[in-house]
Amino acid sequence: MISTTMKIGFARRGLPLFGLLALLVPAHLAAQSADVTYVQGSVDLQKPGQPRTEAFIGDSMNPGDSIITGSDGLAQLQKENLADITVSQGTVFTLRQIEENGKKRDVLSVSLGSLAFKFNQLGGTEPLIGTTSAVAGIRGTELKVFAGADGSSLFVVESGKVQVSGASGQPVDLTANEGVEVDPGQAPGQKIKVLHGQVDYSTWNAQKLDALLKDPGAAAAKVRTQMESYIAQINDLWPEYQKAYAKLTEERQKLPEIEKKQGKQARTDYYNKTVLPVEQRARGLFLNLRYYTLSALSLRRYVLGTMYTRLTSMYIVDQSNPVYRGFEQIYQQIVTDYERSVVPHLVAADI
Amino acid sequence: MRKPSGAVLAAITGLVALLVASCSTIPFAQRPQNAQRVIDTFNAGDVQTLDNISQVPFLFNGEIVELKSDVDVIWTNLVKSGLKLTNAQVASAAAIDSESYKQFADTMEVRVFFQKYLPKGTAIVHVTFKGGSFDLLLDGARKGFPVVIGIKAGS
Numbered sequence: 303m304i305s306t307t308m309k310i311g312f313a314r315r316g317l318p319l320f321g322l323l324a325l326l327v328p329a330h331l332a333a334q335s336a337d338v339t340y341v342q343g344s345v346d347l348q349k350p351g352q353p354r355t356e357a358f359i360g361d362s363m364n365p366g367d368s369i370i371t372g373s374d375g376l377a378q379l380q381k382e383n384l385a386d387i388t389v390s391q392g393t394v395f396t397l398r399q400i401e402e403n404g405k406k407r408d409v410l411s412v413s414l415g416s417l418a419f420k421f422n423q424l425g426g427t428e429p430l431i432g433t434t435s436a437v438a439g440i441r442g443t444e445l446k447v448f449a450g451a452d453g454s455s456l457f458v459v460e461s462g463k464v465q466v467s468g469a470s471g472q473p474v475d476l477t478a479n480e481g482v483e484v485d486p487g488q489a490p491g492q493k494i495k496v497l498h499g500q501v502d503y504s505t506w507n508a509q510k511l512d513a514l515l516k517d518p519g520a521a522a523a524k525v526r527t528q529m530e531s532y533i534a535q536i537n538d539l540w541p542e543y544q545k546a547y548a549k550l551t552e553e554r555q556k557l558p559e560i561e562k563k564q565g566k567q568a569r570t571d572y573y574n575k576t577v578l579p580v581e582q583r584a585r586g587l588f589l590n591l592r593y594y595t596l597s598a599l600s601l602r603r604y605v606l607g608t609m610y611t612r613l614t615s616m617y618i619v620d621q622s623n624p625v626y627r628g629f630e631q632i633y634q635q636i637v638t639d640y641e642r643s644v645v646p647h648l649v650a651a652d653i
Numbered sequence: 654m655r656k657p658s659g660a661v662l663a664a665i666t667g668l669v670a671l672l673v674a675s676c677s678t679i680p681f682a683q684r685p686q687n688a689q690r691v692i693d694t695f696n697a698g699d700v701q702t703l704d705n706i707s708q709v710p711f712l713f714n715g716e717i718v719e720l721k722s723d724v725d726v727i728w729t730n731l732v733k734s735g736l737k738l739t740n741a742q743v744a745s746a747a748a749i750d751s752e753s754y755k756q757f758a759d760t761m762e763v764r765v766f767f768q769k770y771l772p773k774g775t776a777i778v779h780v781t782f783k784g785g786s787f788d789l790l791l792d793g794a795r796k797g798f799p800v801v802i803g804i805k806a807g808s
Binding site: 392467612614617637 | 709710713714715716718719720721722725726727728730731733734735736760761762766768769793805806
């Protein structure tokens, strides 16, 4: 699980974001990829900073990449022979990473739509499964994840064990034929019994959509709570990263002097004993700050943005309607907070 | 009536040729009559055609829309809302410049959207109609229509 006490970070104006990105990315790209093994209908691959392209069998999906399926699309991926991932229609699926207890861990993130996941082998490091409202840690698992139009999530376990955490409250442990819903910004709900094949995404999402249209202000308020939770993480991580980066710079500056006075071996020893741990901490903080920043971006784009476009187009000739006004007011608040606290941490390649 | 002289005829022919040539240099998406076809399609309630001539990523006000199904929802809702573009006229049509993004939203994401996803020569078309106005982002051509990349309407 992503501990709430794990406060992590990255580079804003004046700090070397791209330098750190360069340090971070190449080392684990090859090991962390997922390969496209099947595509059907409209399936696109979006790599950061590059134009969106049609996905083909054999394409590799690396951390930061997204698979976006159209209303007739389906994609299957295999992750390092350890896991099979089925991305259903109308889904935005992104491969992310987070640092946990000094180790990088993949997060298979579903911003919208549904995903089926089957872990084939015990003993490896299972990835986390994330949505815009929850994160699940898994153990030898076959599960389905739904991410709805209102930002809520449904996790359904077919085999193995899953622990689901929301933005607050206690995590919920699930075993086979159990499921749990998590609303944005909330703790996981009550466990429910779900028989194999009993729940399908279209029906579930249609219910979420109905509730959203009935009371868009309430749905937006939950998204605001979730956004506040991401912003709190970012605000905690950022100063820690700045501190770690300043320490790293200070320690690195000592190296030439040590070499000059005590020789190459002394420099190597100092680097391994003193500089490397600081470097690792800065990288971990950076990775996690990126994780929360990009999670906030997904929440804004795929949940709040979709709510906004749906409601604004619906109420285009009746924008003084109290239902729309109530939503719009909260929408503007979220956008203002997002612009102030999240956007400074984004780079053009994220858009 | 006196017949025009050869010199006058040559001048008129030259002028017509110049007009035709200058017209053909205006990109398809910036020609008012092509934007008018989008407006007519909207007024006819033809969501299918609007979907077909729209591309993703799409910009609706300050929001980047990634899924084609969401663009379909936008057109469907706009048509269903009862909005009619009565007496719609293309008030202006010009190529985007470095400041055009602000007409949609003055944010980093919209600025990057303009830089990253809009080809040079993309048209920003301002349309007025009885009771309001809106802006369209148009580029290229698809089945006789300009491709719609964005719309700014309402709040």
